[in-house]
Amino acid sequence: MFNEQVLAQMERAEQVIDGKLKDIDRTVDRNQWKVIRAFQKHKVSDYHFAGSTGYGYNDRGREVLDLVYADVFGAEAALVRPHFVSGTHTIGTALFGVLRPGDGLLMITGRPYDTLHKVIGKPGDGQGSLQDWGIRYGEVDLSEDGSPDWQAIAERITPETKVIGIQRSRGYSWRASFTVEQIGEMVRFVKEIKSDLIVFVDNCYGEFTELTEPTEAGADLIAGSLIKNPGGGLASTGGYIAGKKELVELASYRLTAPGIGGEVGAMLGTLRAMFQGLFLAPTLVGQAVKGSVFAAALFEELGFVTHPKWNDPRTDLIQAIRFTGPEHLIAFVQGIQQAAAVDSHVVPEPWDMPGYEHPVIMAAGTFIQGGSLELSADAPIREPYIAYMQGGLTYAHCKLGVLTALQNMKDRNLL
Template sequence: MSKFNWTDFGIDKKLSAIDRDVMSMCQEYFDIVEDIRDTNQLKVLNSFIELGVGAQHLQGSTGYGYGDIGRDMFDKVFAKSIGAEDALCRTQFMSGTHAITVMLFGVLRQNMTMLSITGTPYNTLRQSLGLGDAKRGGLHDYGIKYKQIELDFNGNIDIDEVIRNIDDVDMVYIQRSRGYSIRNAVSPEKIGRITSTIKEINSSVIIAVDNCYGEFTSASEPTEFGADIMAGSFIKNPGGGIAETGGYIAGKNSLVELCAERLTAPGVGREIGSNILGYRNMFLGLYMSPHITCEALKGSIYSSALFELAGYKVSPSFSDSRNDIITSIEMGSENKLMEFCKAIQSTSPIDSYAVPVPGEMPGYETDVIMASGSFTNGSSIELSCDAPVAPPYNVYVQGGLNLVSTRYALLKALSILGNNNDC
């Protein structure tokens, strides 16, 4: 009987032994995320069954998309799967940033105030929020105020500061994932506790969540713990590596309807929007997403353990609970950062021959380098990494459709970089 051997694929015996040790270290934490996977898988499956998804719902539509039963059924299935009252899932959402922006502009009105309690959101939202050199089209252009509260010294939400600033606020915004930082992602349970505290003081506040990278990493979603509305992307966790595009806004029906009218037009809302390719890959992607997200989480746990063992600073640690699929590894030098990204690219199924180089990115003060040999352009549920090219040269690794390929890429990277304990 054939037995798998890393040396058959260019990984030396020393690294093969390290891989065995790392897998042993990780097993109890793999068991935890597998339990989460199983819970979420059955929630999704039962949503399909209870709502009666049929082959007819996989078909596409043309023109205006009136009476598109596939589109309308997918909204219902996704909402039920994540414990939300309603959901607007559309291929017309071009990115997570787009879905979040529609959520903000759909809900907020002139003279309202938005308060971010997780510091500055992703740089790709800066223009929408009216920050920095924003020129036009941001919240400020519509008379909407933006404020933010920085995280405390330990990288946690400063709830005391939130309480002091909540009286004149209409929306509290929470970015669940870490972004380009080394703070921990925010769990749905923690969002629930914060929501309860805020609502006791100001019951009219809308709790809005950027849920990107967080879907199905926990057995519950923020909407199941009191969040009023949230948004994300189907080329991240909930698309299961199968959905080719699209995003969602989910939460209270009254708020989702406002967002639908922002995406299309007042009076039209969710009743239009065709998809000539059909909904097969969206349904299949959602169905597979608990399993695929679990594989990404295992890869994240493994990457922390492997590089922690090799002397690198990582966040979160392999033994920490995870509420997104991102791991930060401190490379310590620009050269190591470049080599790591090259290794990830060279072990990707698509464009493995490409060499990633740093480049300018809108909203970032430094060059950014990215590696992503993915089947779907920009997919971050597939193994990828990116990093600002600046000290301490943290690289942010996310995704991975299957654990063995992720292990292979990371072992290749470590074989090039070497053990940091030897530096």
Template sequence: MLAARNRCPVAGQQLPSGAVSAPLAPRPVQPPRSLIIAHGERRSANRTKWATAEPPATQGPVVDEPVQELSVADQIWSCSQDLAPVFSEVDRLVAANVRKVQRAFRDHRIGPHHFQGSTGYGHGDLGREALDSVMAQVMGAEAALMRVQFVSGTHAIASALYAVLRPGDEMLAVAGHPYDTMEEVIGTRGTPGHGSLQEWGVSYRELALTGEGRIDWEALKTAIVPGKTRVAHIQRSCGYALRPTLSIDEIGRAVQIIKAQDPSVVVTVDNCYGEFTDTREPCDVGADLAMGSLIKNPGGTIAPGGGYVAGRADLIGRVAARLYAPGIGIDAGGVPGSTLRIFFQGLFLAPQTTGEALKGGRLVAELLHRDGFTVIPAPGVPEVWSMITAVQLRSRERMTAFCRGIQRTCPIGSYISPEPGVTAGYGDEVIFADGTFIDGSTAELSADGPIREPYVVYCQGGTHWTHWALALEGAVTSLREAVAKDN
């Protein structure tokens, strides 16, 4: 790997062998430790724990930005100019998806009367029912549940799995090991007695990826055990793994191979981070259920919470019974009118905000690649558009430095200094930089990752790509300082 402290060249320019950046300007003198304790805050990865540490940004004299910081800014804007053709391709994708969402709104005659909301049981809520119908059409599905009662994407995925699987069934993970928070749902990790799938008598198996991080197509052809394998689960995004995001064509190919072995197998897709990164969704190519979070892509960065499950109508009925209770069905679930309006508006904004996040990811990839780091997807127009840009930083200290630089430019909690720590649902320590208006909304702008080899930070979201341009100024400067210490 090239020394990460090397200056970022403009497109086409090669760095001389051994070239390094100019010496870093000295840091401003920090106030005594007693003052630091008296002011500011530090947050661990466990979002419920806070402690005093760093001074607020206004502490001490105001100093001009160091020369190195301005140099990073110049490099970032040079990268953005080179990315103009890439950004244009994103805009074409956004336009196609805006057209699709607007058509669904028109087909279902969405009007102000759909924003009335409901209380209590929520029976007869026209807005909620219309929202489900619009979401189903956008997702290419027969039916959908787009509900505030889902607290996360993991909750939506778990509800779908529990709705379909029964004791004695097998769940097969088709694309390698699933996202960390699914481990406790499945039962490979977690607290005994909390009712994981394995505790309910569901067996689990996973199909390892190839050395290139792809689905093993030959192994998949014989992976289904007819009459036993009930669910074949596909995770679309890379999650916390160094592998490419799956394309819609790959998901469609997997569905065909699975159904050829046993048509009764239910294909479920963890669609988190995948919505609107293509003009098609998993149900368009045969997936039986697709699930995701509304504080990611489909909430347009303004949904206050919630999740969705879309797919076959008979299976959606089962999911509703798991989310609520058997006998309640899909025609219940009170939701305030203000929340309904935000869900509709967020869904309409979602293609645009997803496009801005894609642009931000391309900027991250371009700049960090020029600095010598391995990034996935590689710079330029990727084979598959991905909301997640993985950057391999190779040490705990570099991950911490990068995330702290990102946090300083977040609109909420910019004075907080992220720390690696234990958080619910994860087996390893995790660090989060996510100063967002909606708690945990990785669709806004975030960088996080588990503290484990090869020490990869995953960059997501961004309401506009220029926010990433500003965030990278501090993050890359901090990262280069950490690399300089290593050397």
């Protein structure tokens, strides 16, 4: 399957990262215990897995799932539903829930992830975006070193600013993802300027990579996707919102309707997978993080620039690798696809994907369509040529994907 040179590079990389993998295991243990304690506190039983129909009145499983999520994330309340179709939908629901015409949203971690651009929109775009509804928008670029530009943030906060937005993960940006400690520092800074600000964190890709979550560092509201970290590879769709009770309630009115909120909504047989996925999530996130560390170590040895480096702190799943041209980028992503258990025969090609501003190539041989806790990789075809690898339900699969990508590049004489 792999030539001797590739196998030797694998052995060297694993020797280098051995201590780092043990550190990841310690994080997994503590997060796993935290999840189990929440299950025990709320006396989760098999009858909580039963599905509901119609309006879903008095669905005790749905109610307990919300309580468990709230405890796991150190929040007052949570809204966990299969009715969220994506992370973008979940984030949009949270923002539309708490913002009103004339309010201001200020993103302080630079330009957000591509798919959120249409949610923010433009004034008068006629699409029902935030700005179309008269919500003012601004963003503050990060400093050259990737840290918040504190002076610019202070200058951009106005009496109309109501929500401060923070994107924890790097998205398609060549920067470090923010740690929970750094997010806590941002929360304290902006609230010293304006105490009634609502701090919202896009928590996608970050759950269970650290011992705490942004809501435990002062964030008022967070949101994420269940086909990423917290779904544990089992949740087939959905998202979650967690934070202060009154803010979660406002978001629930946006998901359904005012006066209805989170009190209804048939769970349609999804509860068992959501509970069990959350139970598995800390372990599977740890497997994916190990895979990212391995990829970084292997490609650093080959002379490529990675972000984060193999021994940097980890606060999300994503591993960015910078290549020298589109051929390397495409060969890498296609190699990840070749290693999939599902659709390994499919050859990804760049295409104009809805919600993105450049052609995107995406390897996604997953059991859950778009499930990025599973091994996947994608990249916009633009300079600099950076591949973003994430996920992997097992470390063994992560290694297979990385080694197949490397062998693919060698076979094409790109190395």
